[in-house]
Amino acid sequence: MKGLSIQKIKIQFALLLAAGIGLNACKAKNEEVTPGNSTNTLEVPSTYSFESRFESGISSVDYTGQVVRNLLVQDIKHLIDDAATAATPPVNLKSQVLQLYNHLDTDNLETVTKNKHNASFTETFYAKIATGKNIPGKISDATVIGYNQTADALVKGWLDKIDANVQAGKTGKDIYIDATTKVDYNQLINKVLLGALTYSQGAGYYLNRVGEENNTEPRQREGKSADPFTVMEHVFDEGFGYFGAARDYAAYSDDALAAKNGLTFYKDANGDSKVDFHSEYNFGFSRNAGKRDRGGAKNTNFTKEAFDAFLAGRTAIYNKADFATVIEPEIKKAAQTWEKVIAATIIHYINETLNDMTAVGTTNENIPNLAKHWSEMKGFLVALQYGSAKYKLMTDTILQDLQTKVGTAPVVANDATYKTKLEEVRTSLKNTYSFDDSSVITW
Secondary structure (H helix, E strand, C coil): CCCCCHHHHHHHHHHHHHCCCCCHHHEECCEECCCCCCCCCECCCCCCCCECCCCCCCECCCCHHHHHHHHHHHHHHHHHHHHHHCCCCCCCHHHHHHHHHCCCHHHCCECHHHHCCCCCECCCEHHHHCCCCCCCCCCCCCECCCCCCEHHHHHHHHHHHHHHHHHCCCCHHHHCECCCCCCEHHHHHHHHHHHHHHHHHHHHHHHHHHHHCCCCCCCCCCCCCCCCCCHHHHHHHHHHHHHCCCCCHHHCCHHHHCCCCCCCCECCCCCCCCECCCCCECCHHHHHHHHHHHCCCCCCCHHHHHHHHHHHHHHHHHCCCCHHHHHHHHHHHHHHHHHHHHHHHHHHHHHHHHHHHHHHCCCCCCHHHHHHHHHHHHHHHHHHHHCCCCCCCCCHHHHHHHHHHHCCCCCCCCCHHHHHHHHHHHHHHHHHHCCCHHHHHHC
């Protein structure tokens, strides 16, 4: 198993049990779980913690590679944010970003995130979490609808724009907001990476292929000891890992996931005085679900719907349930709820953009907000194309129309024609995902 030795897995699982995380996962109906005993039926646990069917006391959950890639995407944004707050942005910002993008274990890099929170972390070196992980190895090579380029080419082109601004001596947000088009390259890079890497791999690849995998024997790789999980279990876990939720996700309020009212989207759940990125931290999409549930009329519960589906699906896989009638419906719920979170987030930024356009008027003081919100809207709209081919609700035909309406740059004026186009995009998303009017207007 990459990134974690069996001994470390035993220790981590024991700590989870001691804290009550996953306690329910180790008990079957009316009896203790006996690894490998196919007659046991596991109840759906309250946390994403599952004991191996093949070896007692060992966790069968591992998605360390997904943790590293979530961190790399997050830390690229942190680097650019930090450069914009520096008195003088580092002239080698581009090479710093590319070092994360093309991550090599031999670079021995620590995550930038460790400096962003008031917490100690179990492990802060990427290669100590998992080895051999970078962005080019997993980013989608599909042509981006509305751009006629791959996501990799787009991201590198936008990074070149930022580099040109840095080399020209620009500072602050001017290093990533285009002086002419008012596009925010920092937001576009981040959101397109979330879509073309995180969502593409999590929903478009892993959740899409669960049914193709073996669920009877432990995974066996040439020259290595058998793993404590089946291939099907592991593939499903990797999908969950890209969603980025903590193991006790249900214990987080919407305020916590949104980091509001003094709450945080991470915590030391097992009492070891450290936060583990692998089990006690919430990444991008899982936080967005809470933000949308928190906003507006609260007529959604994306956090519960997604987590319940992940828990039920993984439990059904453990129980070796029928794929078509029991497991696949939960995969479909998880994938479609994830997609709805992205769609709702696009609507949120459409609303923000509409407000910014009204506020721009004849002054420039609101332009940075408009640039930011429009670029987040656009980046998440790009992300929608990367969902599961089996389960996604948005068609490429509709998405092409939405991309055409949005265009490739914001309109920096209180322009009625462009506002109408954005409202049409919002209505199309509402209809595709059956969102209610109160949520759509107030997100």
